[in-house]
């Protein structure tokens with residue numbers, strides 16, 4: 018159990034670090050006197066905790082904008098933060114592949130909640146890369162993300178029973194926003210013409226999106242960014258782009274775009290022009306402090322950008338006029 022050894026080895030240094038850094042590591046926008054402190058692995062889970070917990074909860078995300086959760090490994094300061102927090106919220110479903118063993122070990126001494134695993138099993142899609150695992154990208158379907166918000170509410174209430182009413186109210190308000198987002202996505206994406214309802218992206222993060230909104234989804238890489246896209250896969254996709262007349266493909270903020278460039282060049286060599294339809298947020302949100310740095314803004318950005326790039330009708334600034342222009 019290499020992670021247990023590492024955890025124990027890092028403990029003394031971590032305690033020293035947290036003593037020295039006390040009060041410096043938590044975000045400045047956190048309440049001056051929160052009831053509890055929570056570490057979340059992904060920015061999407063951190064956002065759910067902020068929406069549900071409000072000022073009652075100080076939330077720290079391990080992974081910032083543009084960080085790939087499939088490949089992320091904990092740093093020493095992450096370990097210190099997790100040990101110091103009242104609880105750790107993580108996604109599960111093998112999203113944090115490199116962290117999973119550590120987080121399971123941490124569960125022996127800390128309250129940890131795999132909130133992604135609250136999603137209904139019968140709505141999960143099988144994983145392309147591993148047998149007996151499911152695709153973890155459930156945030157791409159707001160109707161599935163609801164279950165994560167509810168799981169965050171329940172986790173916070175369990176850690177801090179005095180805050181139960183606050184968390185119930187925060188969750189109710191945020192779930193109403195998630196439902197509005199879902200209604201907007203259904204309506205706008207339905208305006209994309211049938212022959213354009215193909216989403217080509219850098220990795221397979223959009224299967225839930227495709228199922229929810231009736232798009233065919235093609236990722237160059239597998240569900241995990243750890244798998245390398247083979248030349249043959251690129252050639253297959255170039256064939257598809259050319260034969261179906263698809264003119265836009267998408268890059269992702271947390272994945273290298275070199276494979277997407279190879280697709281565009283491959284299509285150009287065969288006389289078919291493909292452009293980048295925009296940059297989508299797949300596994301991380303936009304910059305913190307911006308609208309795109311919230312779950313609602315992240316999905317609004319994707320839905321609005323995909324709709325507009327593929328010939329549908331959506332307002333340039335999204336469902337509530339808050340998107341930065343263009344994608």
Ligand code: ZN
Pocket residue numbers: 087154220221222240241242299300
């Ligand atoms: Zn992913």
